[in-house]
Amino acid sequence: MELKTARLTILIDPAKKQAFDELCRTQDMTPSQVVRRLIRDYMDQLKAQAPAAAARKAVSARTRQR
Secondary structure, three states: OOOOOOOOOOOOOHHHHHHHHHHHHHOOOOHHHHHHHHHHHHHHHHHHHHHHHHHHHHHHHHHHHO
């Protein structure tokens, strides 16, 4: 768990915010917990894609050199 925290402020349609809050409540989670999980999952997904993207970039660079 992180030792320090930082604030993230977003703007969202009030109806979507209310629906999100209600969905979070049905999962017994706070909106902050859900957003932190979404961010972690998104970052993990991009990290997993990074090696493949780097490999494609290297192949493309070698192809241009020919």
